[in-house]
Amino acid sequence: MDKEKQIYEGKAKKVYSTSDPDCCIVSYKDDATAFDGVKKGTIAGKGQVNNQMSNMLMQLLESEGIPTHFISEQNPRETLVRKVSIIPLEVIIRNVSAGSFAKNYGVDEGIVFDEPTIEFSYKSDELHDPLINEYHAVALKLASKEEIDTIKDLAFRINDILKDFMKKINVDLIDIKLEFGRTSDGTIILADEISPDTCRFWDSTTHEKLDKDRFRRDLGGVEDAYQEMMRRINDQQN
Ligand code: UDP
Numbered sequence: 716m717d718k719e720k721q722i723y724e725g726k727a728k729k730v731y732s733t734s735d736p737d738c739c740i741v742s743y744k745d746d747a748t749a750f751d752g753v754k755k756g757t758i759a760g761k762g763q764v765n766n767q768m769s770n771m772l773m774q775l776l777e778s779e780g781i782p783t784h785f786i787s788e789q790n791p792r793e794t795l796v797r798k799v800s801i802i803p804l805e806v807i808i809r810n811v812s813a814g815s816f817a818k819n820y821g822v823d824e825g826i827v828f829d830e831p832t833i834e835f836s837y838k839s840d841e842l843h844d845p846l847i848n849e850y851h852a853v854a855l856k857l858a859s860k861e862e863i864d865t866i867k868d869l870a871f872r873i874n875d876i877l878k879d880f881m882k883k884i885n886v887d888l889i890d891i892k893l894e895f896g897r898t899s900d901g902t903i904i905l906a907d908e909i910s911p912d913t914c915r916f917w918d919s920t921t922h923e924k925l926d927k928d929r930f931r932r933d934l935g936g937v938e939d940a941y942q943e944m945m946r947r948i949n950d951q952q953n
Pocket residue numbers: 805807813814815816844890891892911912913914915927
């Protein structure tokens with residue numbers, strides 16, 4: 716299927732319509748932003764890594780019964796996906812303290828939780844993605860109570876599957892941000908991407924960061940970290 720019209724451009728991706736109203740094509744860019752868009756840059760090869768990694772992981776999730784937007788990879792940077800209306804919630808699951816959790820609650824990074832945590836941010840550039848709870852999300856009519864229950868169930872299952880998979884490639888899944896959408900018949904499916912932009916990945920042995928924190932925190936070796944994650948996932952899948 717071919718791209719028709721660009722219908723959306725975000726910080727890291729463009730979305731195009733196709734001749735099928737239930738499908739669109741996502742095109743991944745090398746552009747990177749952090750801190751609410753204040754820090755901007757480019758990570759060479761990121762678009763291809765994020766596209767291909769996300770596709771591999773979504774196929775793994777599909778094989779475990781998780782519905783996702785993935786249909787088929789068109790080329791190294793572009794993927795045909797099911798069209799959804801995105802539920803404006805960032806669903807964050809954490810296995811280990813890091814990032815805003817460590818900062819907000821005054822704890823070190825690297826504390827392993829007994830149980831994963833879940834939190835929601837309201838996706839709104841204007842409001843700077845504020846944290847909200849599920850009652851607020853229902854009050855704001857972002858999703859119904861039933862939809863929130865489905866999202867929570869899917870999010871924890873996705874985290875379990877990916878955590879187990881990452882363990883096999885000597886990577887700890889520290890945290891992950893997920894987005895869900897509704898198809899035209901109202902089914903909730905996983906959308907967006909799963910990549911070093913949206914997860915924290917630490918090498919299990921050295922605790923080296925293999926994700927976007929290398930860009931956020933100017934740690935160097937950004938491109939290498941993305942490539943290393945892709946290499947490990949490819950090796951495990953082949
Ligand atoms: N995250 C994301 N998009 C955002 C905010 C966070 O993909 O707009 C991811 C981030 O990469 C990390 C997880 O969500 O894997 C938790 O991020 P956190 O709340 O700690 O925020 P940050 O430290 O990135 O500000």
